Amino acid sequence: MTSVSDAPAVRTEELYKFYGTTEAVSGLDLVVPAGITFGFLGPNGAGKTTTIGMLCTLLLPTSGRAEVSGYDVVAQPHEVRDRIGLVFQESTLDLDLTAEENMRFHAELFGLSRRQSKPAVDALLDLVELTDRKDSPVRDYSGGMRRRLEIARGLLNTPSVLFLDEPTTGLDPQTRVAIWEHLHRLRRDSNVTLFLTTHHLEEAENCDRIAIMDHGDVVAHGTPAELKAVVGADLVVLRTGDDHAAVRAAREGFGLDGEIGADGVRLRVDDGATFVPRLCAGLGVAVHSVTVKPPSLDDVFLHYTGRSIRDDAGPTTLADIGRRSA
């Protein structure tokens, strides 16, 4: 039997959640090993926020089991809460207080006095590089600074699992990169498991493992490289003197089904690098440029869900779940 200390960060078995007749989570079986960065992806309405809501004990499952760090979310909610940190997408910081005051008041929720919490508050503000600004009101902070402060606050109780709901949504690309630098450092310097949802596929590349959820259940999981290997083929894009003739020649000479896109003739081949010279030599059509793109996580997402993640509207958030269950 697995002891709590070597339990996975998250384990669900046949987990279901209904809202009336709407099946939001449908028999989810998920295991997230401890000590990794885990990305939870899925189209709008797939059930991600509902799943996180149950894992964080904000929502009760309809049936099935869910454990966080070996503790049952229904039978042992206090043990679970002691071991998790939450970073909501919508800010829950008090804008009139300084960073240090926000941290201190949050520490009081865990029953820590000012003296007890001071070393942790100082160390965490240092971790997210806010020490210099710790006495400024949060109102004066940029979006990126606020998010960093929320991450620091989520770590105050030294959680085993930090749940981050769309941690970089609403931030500009440069700030997103900075937040990821902090998350990477956090993973490097501690044993915390990061469990995050994201709509940014380039961010999912930062995760050790990802799961794609659709219609309430996981449809694919693995490392980004494993998932891309399933989709397999490289995308070759040719700019040619005659795209229609090139598509015909690719079909007749190489048995490839090409299509004409805005960027040129698009072909899927297993090993673009070795195939392209052969293709160009045998095509019989002038080729002006060639690009070879390995499969992306967007291709993986499309493969499993039938739609591009970029088509999605904004997500529901953990804060919505909190409001719904209030």
Ligand SMILES: Nc1ncnc2c1ncn2[C@@H]1O[C@H](COP(=O)(O)OP(=O)(O)OP(=O)(O)O)[C@@H](O)[C@H]1O
């Ligand atoms: N309180 C509620 N009452 C009724 N239906 C709900 C409620 N909350 C969520 N749902 C439904 O449950 C399903 C899953 O929703 P959920 O918000 O968990 O998906 P999601 O994957 O987080 O989507 P998003 O990416 O948009 O945040 C959807 O069909 C949604 O409409």
